[in-house]
Structures are given as C-alpha cells and as structure tokens.
Amino acid sequence: xxxxxxxxxxxxxxxxxxxxxxxxxxxxxxxxxxxxxxxxxxxxxxxxxxxxxxxxxxxxxxxxxxxxxxxxxxxxxxxxxxxxxxxxxxxxxxxxxxxxxxxxxxxxxxxxxxxxxxxxxxxxxxxxxxxxxxxxxxxxxxxxxxxxxxxxxxxxxxxxxxxxxxxxxxxxxxxxxxxxxxxxxxxxxxxxxxxxxxxxxxxxxxxxxxxxxxxxxxxxxxxxxxxxxxxxxxxxxxxxxxxxxxxxxxxxxxxxxxxxxxxxxxxxxxxxxxxxxxxxxxxxxxxxxxxxxxxxxxxxxxxxxxxxxxxxxxxxxxxxxxxxxxxxxxxxxxxx
Amino acid sequence: xxxxxxxxxxxxxxxxxxxxxxxxxxxxxxxxxxxxxxxxxxxxxxxxxxxxxxxxxxxxxxxxxxxxxxxxxxxxxxxxxxxxxxxxxxxxxxxxxxxxxxxxxxxxxxxxxxxxxxxxxxxxxxxxxxxxxxxxxxxxxxxxxxxxxxxxxxxxxxxxxxxxxxxxxxxxxxxxxxxxxxxxxxxxxxxxxxxxxxxxxxxxxxxxxxxxxxxxxxxxxxxxxxxxxxxxxxxxxxxxxxxxxxxxxxxxxxxxxxxxxxxxxxxxxxxxxxxxxxxxxxxxxxxxxxxxxxxxxxxxxxxxxxxxxxxxxxxxxxxxxxxxxxxxxxxxxxxxxxxxxxxxxxxxxxxxxxxxxxxxxxxxxxxxxxxx
Ligand code: FES
Numbered sequence: 001x002x003x004x005x006x007x008x009x010x011x012x013x014x015x016x017x018x019x020x021x022x023x024x025x026x027x028x029x030x031x032x033x034x035x036x037x038x039x040x041x042x043x044x045x046x047x048x049x050x051x052x053x054x055x056x057x058x059x060x061x062x063x064x065x066x067x068x069x070x071x072x073x074x075x076x077x078x079x080x081x082x083x084x085x086x087x088x089x090x091x092x093x094x095x096x097x098x099x100x101x102x103x104x105x106x107x108x109x110x111x112x113x114x115x116x117x118x119x120x121x122x123x124x125x126x127x128x129x130x131x132x133x134x135x136x137x138x139x140x141x142x143x144x145x146x147x148x149x150x151x152x153x154x155x156x157x158x159x160x161x162x163x164x165x166x167x168x169x170x171x172x173x174x175x176x177x178x179x180x181x182x183x184x185x186x187x188x189x190x191x192x193x194x195x196x197x198x199x200x201x202x203x204x205x206x207x208x209x210x211x212x213x214x215x216x217x218x219x220x221x222x223x224x225x226x227x228x229x230x231x232x233x234x235x236x237x238x239x240x241x242x243x244x245x246x247x248x249x250x251x252x253x254x255x256x257x258x259x260x261x262x263x264x265x266x267x268x269x270x271x272x273x274x275x276x277x278x279x280x281x282x283x284x285x286x287x288x289x290x291x292x293x294x295x296x297x298x299x300x301x302x303x304x305x306x307x308x309x310x311x312x313x314x315x316x317x318x319x320x321x322x323x324x325x326x327x328x329x330x331x332x333x334x335x336x
Numbered sequence: 337x338x339x340x341x342x343x344x345x346x347x348x349x350x351x352x353x354x355x356x357x358x359x360x361x362x363x364x365x366x367x368x369x370x371x372x373x374x375x376x377x378x379x380x381x382x383x384x385x386x387x388x389x390x391x392x393x394x395x396x397x398x399x400x401x402x403x404x405x406x407x408x409x410x411x412x413x414x415x416x417x418x419x420x421x422x423x424x425x426x427x428x429x430x431x432x433x434x435x436x437x438x439x440x441x442x443x444x445x446x447x448x449x450x451x452x453x454x455x456x457x458x459x460x461x462x463x464x465x466x467x468x469x470x471x472x473x474x475x476x477x478x479x480x481x482x483x484x485x486x487x488x489x490x491x492x493x494x495x496x497x498x499x500x501x502x503x504x505x506x507x508x509x510x511x512x513x514x515x516x517x518x519x520x521x522x523x524x525x526x527x528x529x530x531x532x533x534x535x536x537x538x539x540x541x542x543x544x545x546x547x548x549x550x551x552x553x554x555x556x557x558x559x560x561x562x563x564x565x566x567x568x569x570x571x572x573x574x575x576x577x578x579x580x581x582x583x584x585x586x587x588x589x590x591x592x593x594x595x596x597x598x599x600x601x602x603x604x605x606x607x608x609x610x611x612x613x614x615x616x617x618x619x620x621x622x623x624x625x626x627x628x629x630x631x632x633x634x635x636x637x638x639x640x641x642x643x644x645x646x647x648x649x650x651x652x653x654x655x656x657x658x659x660x661x662x663x664x665x666x667x668x669x670x671x672x673x674x675x676x677x678x679x680x681x682x683x684x685x686x687x688x689x690x691x692x693x694x695x696x697x698x699x700x701x702x703x704x705x706x707x708x
Binding site: 001002003004005006010011014063065066067068069286287289290291292293294296308309311316318319320322 | 644
C-alpha cells in the first residue's frame with residue numbers, strides 16, 4: 001500500500017539487487033579466457049541461490065544489445081566454492097549472440113538474471129567405482145564441474161577437440177593427470193579425424209564396465225547411445241544434450257494454439273491473429289495494425305515473421321509477439 | 337473535414353510513396369535499437385524512483401515550509417515522469433523489444449487512477465487507430481467538448497471552457513471515467529452489464545489504492561506533518577494533472593490540426609493512415625528538458641506516426657519527418673508550449689459558441705490562428 005502501484009522490491013532492487021527475496025540474479029565479477037573462443041565467467045549469485053549439484057546447468061538471462069536473451073550453461077565450479085561464486089564456461093559459437101557476448105564483450109559488474117540450477121546429469125550419491133567421461137568441445141563443461149567437485153578413484157576421460165589449443169581446461173586436466181587422478185585421452189579431430197566410437201575398445205578397454213557420462217554434439221551422443229545399447233549396457237550411459245536444433249525459418253507452417261488445443265495450417269502472409277480467429281480460437285485484439293499492443297501473446301515454439309519489417313522472431317522463454325502483424329515462419333506454437 | 341483540404345495537392349501515388357518513406361524511417365530506428373536505448377529507460381526509471389522516494393522522505397518533515405516546497409516540487413516532477421516518459425511510453429509497447437518482463441506493456445502499472453489495461457484499450461487502440469476521426473476518437477473533446485466547426489452545436493457547449501478546466505484539474509479521474517466510457521454507459525443504462533461492472537470495479541480498486549497511499553498512509557507516516565503532507569500530495573497530483581492535460585491538449589487541439597469524417601477512413605491505405613496522423617497531430621517546440629517532461633509527446637506528430645518507437649528516438653526521427661512535411665508541402669504544426677496551449681484554449685472558447693456565419697455561409701475557421 002505504501003508504494004502502490006509499485007512493490008517495495010522495485011525500490012530495493014535499485015540498491016540491492018542481490019539481496020534475499022529479490023528475483024534471482026547474479027553479478028559477473030570476472031571473465032577469464034580459456035581458449036581462443038571460450039571463457040569462464042565468474043558470477044556472484046544473489047542471496048536466494050540454492051546451490052547446485054556438479055554436472056547441472058543454469059539458465060542465465062543476459063541483455064545483449066538491450067535485448068534479454070536466455071541460455072543454459074553448465075556450471076563448471078565445484079559445489080562448495082568457499083567464496084560463494086559460481087562459474088560457467090562458455091564457448092563462442094559462430095553467430096551465437098549470447099555466447100559471443102559473454103566470451104568477448106561482457107564487462108565485470110554486469111547483472112545477469114538466473115534460474116535455479118537444474119538437470120540430472122549428475123553423479124549418484126553412491127559414487128561408482130569406475131567412471132568414464134566421454135566429451136567433445138564444450139561438452140566438457142558439466143564434466144569439469146564433476147571433476148572439480150569430487151575426487152574419484154578411477155576416472156578415464158576421452159575428450160575430442162579440433163586441436164590441442166582448443167581443449168578447454170587443458171592445463172588443469174594435465175595437472176590432474178600428473179597427480180594421477182585422471183587418465184586422459186585427447187582426440188584432436190583436425191589431425192586424428194572424428195572419433196570412431198568403435199575405437200573405444202582400444203582406447204578404454206573396460207568402457208562397458210564403467211559408469212559413463214557423455215556430453216557433446218548430437219552426432220557423438222547418437223553414436224554412443226547406439227554403441228552402449230548394442231552392447232546391452234545402456235543403463236550405464238548418461239548423456240546430456242545441448243540445445244535442441246536451431247529453428248529454421250520458413251514460409252508458413254503448422255500453427256498450434258496450445259491453450260485451446262487447435263492446430264491449423266498457415267501461409268506465410270496471413271497474420272496469426274486471423275489464423276487463430278478463423279480456427280475459432282479466442283484471440284485478444286485491438287487495432288489489427290500493429291500499434292496498440294493489445295494482441296501480444298507468448299510464442300512458445302517455432303518462429304514468426306514480422307509482416308512489416310520481415311524480421312524473424314524465434315521462440316524463447318518470455319518472448320511475446322504481436323499476432324496481428326506476425327505470420328508463421330515455419331511451424332510454431334502460440335499460447336492461446 | 338476542413339473546408340480547404342490541405343492535402344488536396346497530393347496524388348494517391350505520392351501518398352503511398354510518403355508511406356514508404358515513413359516505413360523506411362521506422363525500419364531504420366528498429367534496426368538500430370540497442371543497449372543505449374535500454375540503458376536510457378532504465379536510467380529514467382531509476383531516477384524517477386529515487387526522486388519519488390527522496391521527495392516523500394522530505395515530506396515527512398513538511399511541517400517546515402521549505403521541506404514542503406521541496407518535497408512537493410520533487411513529487412510533482414516524479415509523478416509527471418511516471419505518467420509521461422515512463423508509463424505512457426511503456427504502455428505503448430515502446431520497450432517491449434527488450435524482453436524485460438518488468439518493463440513491458442503487459443505488466444507495467446502506473447501511478448494513475450486508470451488501470452493500465454483499460455487505458456491501453458482506450459488510448460492505444462481507439463485513439464491511436466482512429467486519430468481525430470469524429471465519432472470514433474473520443475480524445476477529440478473527450479466526449480464533453482466541441483472541437484470542430486462541423487460538429488453540431490448544443491447549448492451544453494456554452495459551458496465547455498469550465499468543463500475543460502475542471503477536467504484539467506482532475507485529469508486522471510477524467511481519464512479513468514473516459515476509459516470506462518462512463519458517459520455512454522450511464523446514458524444507455526448499460527451499467528448493469530457484467531463486463532462494465534468488472535471494469536468499474538477495477539477502476540474502483542485502483543482509485544482506492546491510490547487515494548489510500550497519497551491521502552492516508554503517507555500523511556499518517558508523517559505524523560505531525562499529516563496535514564502538510566496531505567496538501568503536498570494533493571498539490572503534486574494537481575500539478576501533474578494540469579501539466580499532462582496541457583501537454584495533451586497541445587497534441588491535437590491547436591489551430592491548424594485537421595479532423596476527419598468517419599467515412600473518410602473507410603478502406604484507408606497505409607499511406608493515407610500515415611497522412612492522417614501527420615495532419616491530425618501537433619508538436620511543441622522547446623528544450624531537451626521540455627521534451628523530457630512531456631514524455632516526448634512534444635513530438636506528438638512523430639509519436640502518432642510511430643507510437644511504438646522508443647521515445648528517446650523521437651527527436652532524431654523528427655528531423656527526418658519534418659523534411660518529409662516540407663517535401664510534400666504539408667504544414668508541420670508546432671510551437672512553444674504557451675502558444676500551443678493558448679491556441680487550444682482559444683479553440684475551446686470559440687467553439688463553445690455556435691459557428692459565426694460568414695457572408696458565403698461557410699464556417700469561419702479562424703485561419704488567423706493557424707500556427708506557422
Ligand atoms: S491488434 Fe493492435 S497491435 Fe495487434
């Protein structure tokens with residue numbers, strides 16, 4: 001009542017965004033380069049942070065060019081870092097808006113939004129006697145979180161990267177090897193070629209007896225799943241897949257109105273507002289020309305095209321579109 | 337529907353070309369929106385909140401006259417910022433592209449008795465779509481005034497200078513009533529429909545909260561300064577109301593602004609829609625501070641052409657828009673605030689009386705007052 005229509009938190013956020021009870025966020029305190037295109041971002045999470053289990057990922061909301069974008073990154077810090085900071089390690093992917101921003105541009109002091117960590121790509125309570133980590137590229141990040149978190153007696157790791165200098169955490173891995181805490185096999189795909197999963201028999205002869213955690217591109221994981229299943233030991237394999245496929249923007253497509261459970265075909269020129277109304281979906285509307293913002297609706301999946309500018313908007317959490325000036329650019333899901 | 341159509345010299349091809357040129361201006365700004373713009377609105381919001389907090393803090397001691405003056409001035413400015421540069425523009429979706437759920441047209445609530453949701457409907461949808469179309473755009477005289485010679489005169493209009501003044505003093509309540517379409521709904525005994533009752537309830541709730549905060553809780557918190565704080569908040573609301581009313585009057589009422597017939601917008605093309613916004617709006621000239629305090633509605637013409645572009649960009653857009661006005665030989669109605677306010681009030685007084693019949697029987701449009 002004292003602050004209506006705002007909440008007291010709107011004022012407190014000005015001075016203490018990391019306080020307990022605030023919407024969870026964190027402050028970037030440092031960015032350390034790891035390789036030419038990867039960096040570790042050190043984040044001090046707000047008081048509400050509940051901690052994580054090694055191997056889990058966190059969704060982080062970063063403002064890139066003024067637009068808030070959310071991405072998931074594995075946590076690479078051990079569970080109980082004494083200074084309370086957590087780290088994510090990000091590899092810049094070509095044209096990746098968020099990854100390039102975090103690796104190359106973000107400044108210490110920046111606030112980022114955080115979700116609580118999640119994911120079941122973690123070690124079980126009862127530590128397995130023999131562990132195998134199979135990783136490629138930035139797939140090493142959740143595994144690094146595990147390696148740093150708990151010491152295991154018998155750990156083998158096969159890691160694929162184009163060249164030695166592309167191996168993220170290479171020095172640290174080699175230190176672990178020197179301390180006899182890890183047996184490491186690096187596969188340099190530029191010179192050795194892609195890892196042929198059949199070679200595992202020779203690289204890690206006892207792979208089938210080991211509890212395995214695999215993370216990397218879809219090709220590697222598909223091959224691993226096939227291999228483990230083929231040998232009837234699929235329950236020993238735990239995989240973590242990266243972001244599901246990139247949306248390819250097309251012209252028109254199947255539109256699902258998920259709240260009303262209707263799916264209809266749409267062309268690439270008809271506003272989704274019209275498509276929905278024709279299908280009998282209750283659509284909020286107003287000016288029908290893009291000026292009143294009375295028709296904004298969450299885009300749950302897929303992509304839409306702005307009929308005025310031709311710009312493509314892809315579904316991401318929190319993305320709302322004006323249905324009166326947007327048409328389907330491929331299959332999409334509208335929350336109506 | 338002025339006797340002399342100031343756009344008569346344009347061919348329909350020219351009008352569509354004009355539309356394309358305006359679209360290009362819009363696209364350019366959209367492509368260039370970024371970090372700086374986001375930083376701008378965040379800075380304004382933070383400044384507004386700090387100013388409001390400090391002012392209310394100072395008012396706790398408003399029993400001392402200097403504290404009263406300082407706190408009242410600060411609170412007035414904070415309320416103006418909240419309504420104009422922040423609330424009005426966020427509710428237009430100008431900052432939706434940032435995808436920040438806290439600065440979004442679907443979530444923002446402002447320090448105003450009209451709930452955001454209702455205001456968005458009557459303002460964004462009705463006023464901005466049907467700008468200056470008699471019978472469709474109720475902003476044209478708020479349904480209580482006659483603003484064009486071609487509107488029928490009624491003895492009721494004799495009182496319109498008074499109505500307008502009262503409306504200015506209690507502008508936020510006027511808007512809430514107007515968003516409810518109170519006049520129409522009282523008239524036609526539509527008060528009983530569940531839809532109307534739900535909306536009326538929402539307004540009631542919002543008014544209660546606002547009044548409780550401004551006139552009960554904060555004065556109580558001030559203890560011995562109860563009465564001065566009460567007076568201070570009342571004054572701040574009054575200042576805000578008079579200011580916003582003046583700014584808004586300047587947007588569409590000054591002489592030289594056109595109004596349109598209902599029939600004229602049937603089958604309107606994009607170019608024609610743009611042209612109507614150009615001819616139906618007027619600007620206020622002045623300093624940067626002036627533009628800021630009007631929530632950049634001093635760039636009313638640009639705002640009506642592009643209601644969803646971030647307000648901090650209107651100044652740069654205005655240069656290009658003005659060049660188009662010149663290119664197409666159209667009148668860009670603008671002037672300093674006192675002149676525009678005078679012009680608008682003059683019209684209110686003039687149209688309170690029935691039309692003066694000129695020799696030919698055509699209405700006198702008071703052309704001598706058309707802003708140059
Ligand atoms: S209906 Fe007005 S913006 Fe879509």
